[in-house]
Amino acid sequence: MAETEPNRVQRNETLLRIFFLGNLTHKQAADYLRQEAEVIRSRQQILDHVExxxxxxxxxxxxxxxLALEYGHRLMAMNLEWTDWAIGQLDARPARADESG
Structure with missing residues (x-):
């Protein structure tokens, strides 16, 4: 462990999908983020159970x-905070003209 460097390159498929949320309707994009928030809350419960x-x-x-558990707690807290912020950003924007009624 001490002789080689870990591979620090990480791909986050969720973040890649978020990058392309503009291909969905406003509601679909917000719903996707809300679902992600639920996944994060579920993971927080798992960490709480482990603790x-x-x-x-x-x-x-x-x-x-x-140390590892605390990293997980902080990562999930940051992800949830960001997801809630992102939902707020979407909710504050008007729907595109091609999505209305």
Whole structure:
């Protein structure tokens, strides 16, 4: 682990899809983001469950397991905050003319 660098290149398919949300209707795009928020909330619940059920007294996970878990908590919190912000951005914009009635 200490001799080689990790591959830090990450592809985020969700973010790629978000980039192309303009191909959908305003409602479809907002619904997609709302669904993503639900997925994130579900993942937060999984992390909470791990935190509440792990054997934190074991030396091998007491410190480093907590570090990894905290990373997950913070990542999910940031993702949810961003998703809520993005939904607000879409909701503040009027629907395109080709989408109305």
């Amino acid at each position: 509440n059920t792990a054997d934190w007294e074991r030396d091998d996970i007491a410190v480093y397991g907590h």
